[in-house]
Amino acid sequence: MHDNDASPVNPLPPVVWALFLLIFGVEIILSLASRGLIGGAGGVGWRLEALSSYGFSNEWMSFAVERGALGLDTLKRFVTYSFVHGAFTQTLFVGVFLLALGKFVGEVFHPVALLALFILSGIGGALVFWVFGPEQGWLIGGFPSVYGLIGGFTYLMWLRLGALGQTQLMAFRLVGVLLAIQLLFGLLFGGGSDWIADLGGFATGFLFSILLAPGGLSRLLAKMRQR
Incomplete structure (x- = not known):
């Protein structure tokens, strides 16, 4: 029986809303502070302090590895950098x-x-950014994590195209287009090396989707037995 009250659009998973609200909650606080609306005179520097305290630094990471000082303050940056951004526009995208x-x-x-x-x-x-990026590179923002979701999307499309007997390389069109746009903007307006982290996030997302997708481990084991 058809439910006339059912929404025609599937609601967003709560975990997506939670991540979205966390990212924008941080951005709203930093944006208001930069305009002097909260935090007083010291609030103007909150964004810079946040980027310094929670951003990922290649130089910092290399120094910590060399000194054997991989403490919480260093390791947390692998996660926290995704939730602080340099500007509202970056957060919006x-x-x-x-x-x-x-x-x-x-x-x-x-x-x-x-x-x-x-x-x-x-x-x-x-x-990936630490290994292949510039020695003094800084990484902020959620694009590598979002590219990981693109990796998950690509894996699902790859499975679907395979089930339909179509060319599975077509699943990589989205990430190809996005990286091409990034390259174009970099050539026209100048850009950093963040695309290295984005590509690393995509590859990580695609590979882990093999295990994280429903039935992923059993599907992987079945393929290994076939070989």
Whole structure:
């Protein structure tokens, strides 16, 4: 029997809303502080303090590894950098991608798996940035984690195209287009090396989706037995 009161659009998973509200909650506080509306005179410097305290620094990470000082303050940055941004515009784009990709991936993934995918992709993006990025590079913002959701989306599309007998490489169109746009903007307006972390986040998200997707481990074991 058809439910006339049912919403024609599936609601967003609560974990997506939680991540979205956390990211924008931080941004609203920093934006209000930068305008002097909260925090008084010291609030103007809150964003810089947040980026310094919670952003990911390649130089900081290399120094910690060399000294064997991988304490909580260093390790936390693998996660916290995704929740602080340099400007409202960056936060807005991250939020839009989070809602769009989170809805699609969240309709298939368990909420815990979706949260793990977001966090692990951010960690993977930071590690790739540390290894291949500039020695003094700084990483802030949720794009690597969002690219991890794109990796999850790509994996689901890859499975769907395979089931339909179509070319599975078509699943990589979205990330290809986004990276091409980033490259174009970088050439036209100048840009940093954040794309390295984005690509690392995407690869991490795609690979972990093999395990995190429903039936992922059993599907992987079945494929290994076939070989």
